Amino acid sequence: MREERLFGLVWLALCAGMAWIAWGIEVPFSYEPVGPRAFPLILAGLMAVCALALVLRPAAIGFGWPHGTVRAHLLIAIAALFAYAFLFEPLGFPLSTALLTVALGRVFGGSWKACVIGGLAMGGLMYLFFDRLLDVVLPLGSLFAAAGV
């Protein structure tokens, strides 16, 4: 209930921001009655109505943010996914995937040994499968590229 209200408030603020930006969309010349500004403004208005309804009449949903270990796991997983996204190109697919597998695998209860072996296997095999077999181009990373693989 409290979370819904909070979400509604945050969303109201976002709607205001969206409306403000949309209002500033300028068209040099226009040949149609409805320009690019109207639709986003309508959307922001409708969303504001919905958000206001959530603030005024929040439902009692069974809701809880995770606690303890689960929360720690969640934060580790989010951090790992962001790191994966940022390191995907610099480290290359095989290495970054291996690292991600170790991090996520540990979160989901795998042993160190299984995660490291599984990660290296997954990074290597998937690279061969997608890049070499299916022609889906993936970054190899400067480390491997320099070695001339």
Add this chain to the structure above:
Amino acid sequence: METLHFLGQGFGVAFEPTNLLMAFAGALIGTIVGLLPGLGPINGVAILMPLAFAMKLPPETALILLAAVYMGCEYGGRISSILLNVPGDAGAIMTAIDGYPMARKGLAGVALSISAWSSFVGSALATLGLVLFAPLLAEWALAFGPAEYFALMVLAVASLGGMVGERPMKTLLAILIGLSLATVGVDANSGTYRFTFDSVHLSDGIQFIVVVIGFFSVSEILLMIEQTHSGQQLVAATGRKLFNLKEMIETGWATVLSSVAGFFIGVLPGAGATIASALTYMSTKRMYDREGTFGKGDIRGVAAPEAANNASATGSFVPMLCLGVPGSGTTAVMMGALTLYNITPGPMLFQNQPDIVWGLIASLFVANVVLLVLNIPLVGVFARMLTVPMAMLVPGIAAVSAVGVYSVHATGFDLVLAVVLGVAGYILRKLHFPMSALILGFVLGEMLEQNLRRALSLSDGDVRILWHSPISVGLWAVAIAMLVVPPLVRRLRRGRAGALAAGG
């Protein structure tokens, strides 16, 4: 007659070796994705769609692959429902009610085979329905102008708002968020940039694949962290592997009725497999439950919802193919796949690209046969997939998703954006916002705005054009009814239940 000719042509497309191979691969992958708890058809299609595109499959082949995955998921969901009492996807929730008790009684093999059979009947009947109704509907829809299309899309949005989720307000907001995400990027009519924050990566808009992978794959991974179903024991399938003739006759009528009902529920925009299987389970129970065997392992309670969820999955192709308005979250994703190929689904598709439409319809028949053949003898192999440790499965899902996102534009920016959207999706899902509504909004966004602006250009800014023709008036009326009636019925029913409780 003409339909038969086109269907024949469609089978020609479906029987091409690549397409047959893809139907087979899709059926196999779909069954596995469907049986894994947490992953449903929308995740399966979302993860495979970018790969199909990256592998440069021709559009009809890609569509066949995705359709086979969709059908396979509806087959696969039942396996974990029956053996584990954990539904593999939302459409299989009802199957667990009688399927798991059957398995506990030592009838797992019978439950699995009869549900494969009723899935087959459901899909086959619904595909026939697709063949019969789709061309008629497409012909009718040819008369639609921008005003009618705008009304039709409002109808799709309204019926979703009335039916999905426990609060219409949240469904509506989810759709609006989807519509808003679609406004990012360059505006096609005026060339102005909207909400791009001067970023080159956003000037093209947010990639469809990034949205889909973020909301359905990344957020799913985060949600999985909380769900652990340890303690549930896999029931070993012992005894008879196949149902007998008596059981087939016993379930026959319920299966056929549920298939027909499932098809029509699937055709309605918004109402998908979950609603279809729940409704048909309830009505089958009302019809047959004389000795109170339902919920304790009644075979009809397994057959009916499985027939319905497969039929509704097939039925949801009707609005996507004929009107260009998706009938379910999964077909919304498939529609996005078509737009990647610069193909706009809708009535013109039947005339301009019959190969795609009829090839897809014929492939539904082919994939269905493949699925039946795969699912009866190989069910033990599939069941073993349930023992793959999460520690390997989850990183695998993440890596395949990343390959898909990266393959479109080859920028790391898209990957980061997918994770950002994934975290946002996790929060929205924790707050019970339906993601299928959001993705529908995102898919419809550009079309909705373009049709509105085109209609108003035609009338020189006069809004009355929006309810000018009888068709659009009718569509508006149904849209309003869709929003008003379901909550009213709910309130009435609650009122009556309250009166009964007070009286008794």
